[in-house]
Amino acid sequence: MENVIECVNLTHSYGNKLIYKDLNFTVQKGKIFGILGKNGMGKTTTINILMGFLRPTRGKCIILGEESHNLSPQTRARIGLLHEGHVCYEFMTVSQVEKFYSQFFPNWKKELYYGLVDRLGVAYDHKISRMSCGQRSQVVLGLIMAQDPELMILDDYSMGLDAGYRMLFIDYLIDYVRENNKTVFMTSHIIQDLEKIIDDAIIMGYQKILVQMPISQFMGSFHQYHFRVDGQLPSFGIDELVSNYENIKNNYILYSFKAPEEVKGYLNKKGVFFAEFGEALMTLEQAFIGLTGKY
Template identity: 65%
Template sequence: MEHVIECKNLTHYYGDKLVLNDLNLSVEKGRIFGILGKNGMGKTTTINILMGFLRPTSGQCLVFGEESHKLSPATRQKIGLLHEGHLAYDFMTIRQVENFYSRFFPNWKADYYWDLMGKLGLSDNHKIKNMSCGQRSQVVLGLIFAQDPELLILDDYSMGLDPGYRALFIDYLQEYVREKNKTVFLTSHIIQDVEKVVDDTIIMGHQKLLLKMPLVALKEGFHRYEFRNQNAVGHIAADDKTVTNVEFVNDKVTLYSFKSMNDIKAHLKSLGISVSEIAEIPMTLEEAFIGLTGKY
């Protein structure tokens, strides 16, 4: 399968502080990837390396086969970037910014941009700096769509958007990406939105990749089990094999695992913990994310 992004043994330090440790990651063509991770897990560092604004201490990150920190102009033309905070040339007006960008991209599709701008109901002479964050997000999205890139990298697209604009953003993105078979790599703090749009999830833990798998496989294969047993409290530990994470609240025990109910029961039995009633509780992606990464 063709890889649009390929990061190999990516390691990065800020001074003496290790932020990424031997990260390996690949993104296949035509799929939508959502990268999730708690603050300080190296998500922004990964995105900055991927966007070419940070040179990794060691390892390499290839985008369309070129090192991300020295992409050729021809390759940059194939990548639509949405920077955190919907960064835009806010000293320009709606018309000026379109006029500016259109001269850089030979396949410029102005209709995509003007369709979105038409929905804003603002004058073409409206300055971007006088727009709300939501309105600015539409301008930036319109510019990316018009650019017609093969790969879209959207860094925290939901930041500062109210639910209405978030839904609008997702609707347009879904429509555009599915119709045109684009590859998308996105991050967001609003996991329920990510759940609606992504094919694959990448979850980052401390300095490393915790998991990369299709969303469907994660939802079907990752389980949450609950039971009550005072004796179990403190006697079950998370490991890489059976129990991914465990939480105790009074006598309530919550286990997160990729294993089946029978495997968990057998595991508990091997620990000398007898459980009469154990239930599997369905999870949203957000709950699965917390289950994988922990609440703290």
């Protein structure tokens, strides 16, 4: 399948502070790809590199066949960007901003923009600066959809949106993307929303990628086990079997990609006296926290 984004050995540091080293990932055409990570793990840096606003220290990202920091105007026209905070020309009105952007894109779909804006019930001469964050998010999404891009890069689309507007945004996005076979690269700090949107994901940890796989595979293979320990309380290293763990007194929660029997075998091998071993179902958010830790 054709790769729309291909990042190879991506390394970036700010001065002496290494953000990450040798990141490799690809985004296939028609997929919705999510990049998840706690604050400071390099999500925004990656987005900035992909958007061409930052040149990586080493490595490269190829977007639609061109290096991300040197995109031609023709390729930029094929990419729709949603900037964190739904950045928009707020000094313009609803109709002015449409008039402005429509002159840059030959396949401009005016009806998609006004279809979304009409749902807000705002007048076309309404200034964007006087809109709520939720309303502005719809205007920005409408502009991106009207542009008819092949690739959409959405940087924390959920920032500042209440639950209603988040759902509205997602519903429109999913409908548009699936119907038109678009590729999406997105981040959000509301992990639970991404569960029903994204196909593939990378979860970023400190200076590296922790997981890169289809989200269904991740949810199917990452487990949360709980058990009670009798006797001396053990501590575990983070290794191939234990992705993370936490305990409150003698009640343990252990996260692993391994099957229950393997984990039990591991505990037995370590001489841990455990009881009430069981597995709990997780949401994506719980799995994310389980993998990356609460702190």
